[in-house]
Amino acid sequence: MKVRIRFSKYGVLRFIGHLDVMRYFQKAIRRSGIAIAYSEGFSPHQIMSFAAPLSVGHTSEGEYLDIQVTSFPGEEALKDMLEAVMVEGISILDVQLLPSGEKNAMASVAAASYLIAFRQGTSLPSDWQERLLAFYNQASIPVVKKAKKSEREINLKEGIYGLEIRKGAFADREEVLPDGVYMLLNARSGENIKPAFVLESFFKTLDYELPPFALLVHRLETYKERGEDEPGADAASRPYDTRKLVPLIWGK
Amino acid sequence: MRKLALKDEILLQVEKPARYIGGEVNAVMKDKDRVDVRFAMCFPDVYEIGMSHLGIQIIYDMVNQFEDVWCERVYSPWVDLDQIMRRENIPLFALESQDPIRDFDFLGITIQYEMCYTNILQVLDLSGIPLLSAERGEKDPIVIGGGPCTYNPEPFCDFFDLIYVGEAETRYRDLLDLYKEYKKNGWNRRDFLKKAAKLPGIYVPSLYQVVYNEDKTVKERIALEEGIPLTIEKELVKDLSHTYYPLKPVVPFLQVTQDRVVLEIQRGCIRGCRFCQAGQLYRPVRERNPEVLKHYALEMLQNTGHEEISLSSLSSSDYSALPELLSFLIESCAEKRINISLPSLRIDAFSLDVMNKVQDVKKSSLTFAPEAGSQRMRNIINKGLTEEVIFEGARLAFEGGWTRVKLYFMLGLPMETTEDIQEIAHLCNKIAALYYETVPKEKRTGRVQIVASTSFFIPKPFTPFQWARQCTKEEFLEKAYLTRTSIAGELNQKSIKYNWHEADASVLEGVMARGDRRLNQVILTAYKKGCIYDAWSEYYQNDKWLSAFEECGIDPDFYTVRKREDDELFPWDFLDCGVSKKFLLKEWHKAQREEITPNCQSQCSGCGAMRYGCGVCVEGPERRGGEVS
Known part of the structure; x- marks a missing residue:
């Protein structure tokens, strides 16, 4: 069992x-x-x-x-x-x-969602929220992804399944800035996109470099693709319906 | 939630941040406002080494059983964090509470090897505690040392307020009570130390003065206070089956060196090898009751979730209930899928049978520790292992499918000749030849692998060889070279791999081992030049040590290569480890005559430890119907 x-x-x-x-x-x-x-x-x-x-x-x-x-x-x-x-x-x-x-947990993984905060004292470009959304809304985002031994160009857009600014998400926490970022990213083995990589790629387009340790990353959920016979969720509780993503524990 | 002493940014830039966060399974948390005494227990090396040490786990468990005391752990920050802490003035902290060590009542430091002496200073320095006992004030913690190196505490005695000599289980409660009494009735550091000096097993270095002869040897020791003892006798647990044992040891997150349940089956050793310090210090050998050990094993496996258990002792084959204990463990561990990691057992039919059950024969190797190549030399060191016994063990093993053999030797033993060293190569060759004789061609899976390792012999206090001259670095290297070329000249040389140790560190270890009080200044100077982690060859800086000796005007050769007369007063002679100097001297003379001494099980040789009235001394040889030696 x-x-x-x-x-x-x-x-x-x-x-x-x-x-x-x-x-x-x-x-x-x-x-x-x-x-x-x-x-x-x-x-x-x-x-x-x-x-x-x-x-x-x-x-x-x-x-x-x-x-x-x-x-x-x-x-x-x-x-x-x-x-x-x-x-x-x-x-x-x-x-x-x-x-x-x-399938086992490792083979099932399709995506993961994250909530990212910026450490207090990080002086981000003033209109970063709008520009991040604009960055995300491009049709294609060519970037160079470095692996251990190789470098290759990928379309980052394909790995980002969702991105939102969460205004005031951390208003009650002193150690971080009030606004956060939500991301749903490809987490399949070999295709995994790290949330920090998305933000670093974005800030690079603004000629801004994040200071070290500026990001506090929290993983919210890990998703699999639901099978044909598995029930879907109602639209409200499902993150991005078109991809048929459901949490790794599903249909209990 | 626990707050950490280090900021995220620091933890994320150092290697293995898990070394510094505490919070492991079975770590003990107490309310600091509800204890009277806070005790920080330190192993002055990196976390993975310190966490593998049984002694600390015993003390941690014992002291935390005292409701009025909270014992926490602290280890040497690794070199990366060390630099950050110095740069940013971050005080060293304990793992559990993450509170600064300088706010504790006690800092206990276990001193397990000579090459950690500069790390003692690192811990004190990072804690913000004055390095010298003489410079500490009323608010500084009491710094207390323990462990095997305290059998010659003189080289580092200036750094300690107290030294605990012997086994920790017996005297800590008294010491803590005395401390509480002083805290209650008006604290005065100096008065407390004076009073503590009268407790058995407690040495207060600052209350004694050493007078030297013109030749720099020790002339006499003077007690600076009335009523404190001139000789300090070691503490010893008489009944090992009824004392403290950590049934809920801390389970590290990190993979540490000793990542398993450790069952100490006995303390001490009956063998009396003349080079071995532990064999003298822990006399008499005392066994733990096998029923107690069975209970401990199950309980500890349950409490830790470890997947492996290992037996610990100086010579497990001499434990009288070994077959009974092992068959119990094999049975109960098989169903739980627990591995049994066997200590070095004497290779014979029994141990091979056990190994066959618990290890994959193809992957495991056999270990012999003849320590010397020739029988003459083995008699000198009183290692009761003959070539016949080795060959018989190896033959049985080869028949049983083993193809890998490890052999341990020492170079630079007293009275060693070129022939003795060449015999090392011959012995390796004969074992390899034995394989080809024993195992028919069609059954061989390849070549037999013999791995011979040599370490350099370093004379230690309280051994018959404490009078012996240590080799120079050049002599050591010459001996290693001779071993290498001798092996290369053997018929089966392709089956033999040879490893040897570095010589520089062995020389320094020898200086520290038989050093005196004047070395405090050298250690301090070397530390100030940047020496730490001397036990780690990649951080050992021999040139800095040499210049420290030079600056202090001290010749290291005085401690190593000088000839010591039979009647010399040694710096450590004020300690009494149970074995008399007269006995050790007799053994030294017997060694010179190449005579062996029977082990404690077969015959008492009158070392002096019988006065404790416990262990092998009272249970006697008849317990096992005598043993043929």
Whole structure:
């Protein structure tokens, strides 16, 4: 049986890297007593798959992992078992027993949404909001994307599924500027677009360079493409309907 | 939510920010307003090393069991953060509360190896605590040292207010109570130190003066206060089955060196190898009850979620209940899919059988530690391992499918000759040849792999070799070169890989190991020149150390290559580790005559540790019906 788990990452744990989060969950599952399945072979490992890695420093309420279990106590019970062994900084938000044949979390990822804040003291160009929208509304946004070894030109527009200015989203938070940016970005393996890359590409067109560590990135949700027979959401709660995107836990 | 001492911008620009955030599973949080004493426990090296140390976990667990004390952890900031903290004047903080160390009542520093001495100063300096005990004021924390290097605390004694000699489990409560009493009735640092000096196991360096002879050796020690002891006896846990043990050890987020449950099965060693300091310091050997250990193992695995468990001791094969304990672990770990990481066991039919069960034979290697190549040399160091025993173990292993063998040797042992070194190469060659004799051609999966490693021998206090002359750097390198060329001349040289250590650091380690109080100035000077993380070869700056010695007018050779007479008074002789100097001297003489001494299990040799009335000294050889040695 495959189970999908949604969790948040916040507070000081934003400084824990992806590999360490994986190790953390391996140990947490052992502490929890959940009957996880193991691979065969001389050194068996837990059957576990994480959705999309989160950069160090980012927070999230839309992280996912799949585990395979040999016995299933129920969605609520499993959630409680795991939540009981968490530390401050990671919280279990939701659990779903997956229908058989569902692709694993990592293979399912299609997009991720983010809310980005600017650290207080960042002096952004005065009309950046309008110009960001204009940047986004272009028909095509050619940029150079650097990978580890290569550089290639891509059309950034194709990777941005949605972009909005969230006016006053952070009005109650002292450490950041009041206006934020919402983005829905391609997060497929190999095509992933980082929110900071979008903003850096944009500010470059204004001849403005963001100071280091100016962005506070929070991942809201990770999405998959809904299957043909899966129900859609009502238009209001669905982010961008034409792409058939639904959260990784869906149809519960 | 916990607030961090470091800003996001800093944490995001240093390597591995998880080193500095605390908040790990089983980290202990307390309300600081509801405790009387705040204790910062420090391992002066990077987080991943410090977090792998069992001793700190024991003390952390013990002190936090005291309701009136909160023990937190602190490690050396890595070099990247070190620079930022200096530049921006950020005080060093504890991981749990993230509060500055300088506001604590105690800063405890465990001193595990000589090459961490400048990191002690780094920790004090970054904390904003005066480096010298003499310069500390009423509000500064009490800086207390412990760990194996405190068996010669003189080279760094000026940096400490107190030194705890021996095992921590026994005396901390008394010390904390004394501190609370002084806090309540009007604090006076000097008075507290004077009173603490009367507690067993506590050494207060500032209350003693050392007088030197003209040849710079120690003449005598003078107590500067009435009623404080001239000899300080180590503290020791008599019953290891009924004391503190960390059943809920902290589980780091980062992958640390020791990322597993550690089960300390016994303390001490029966063997009495003459080069080994631990083998003398922790006498007598004391075993933990296997039933207690089984309970600990299950509890710790449950509380941590670790996927591996390892046994810890100086010589696990000598633990009397080893078969029972291992079969329990193998059984209970298999169902939980827990790996068992075996310590270096003596290679015999039993250990090979166990290894076969818990490791992938194809991937694992066997380890032998003959320490010396010739039987003559092994007798000198009292390493009771013969060529026959090694060959028998290797033969069994090759038959069982192993193809990789690691061999550990020391170079520069006392009375070592060219032939002794050449014997290292011969021994490696014979083991390789044994493989080809034992395993028929059609069953071989390739060449046998022998990895021979040598370290340079450094004489340590409280060992029979504390009188021995240490080699110079040039001699060390010559010996390594001879080993290399000897191996290259062997028939099976293509199956043998040879590794050796660097020599510069070994010389400095030797200076510190048998140093005296005059080295405080050298360490301080080297630190001020920028030396830290000396244990990390990429940061070790030998030229700065050499110029520090020169500036202080101190000749490092005095501590290493000088010949020591039998009746010399050593800087550490005021400590009593349980083993008498008379016994050590007898052993030194026996070594010169190439005579061996039986192990504690088969016969008592009268080292002096029997006065503790515990462990092997009272349980005696008859416990196992005697052992043939």
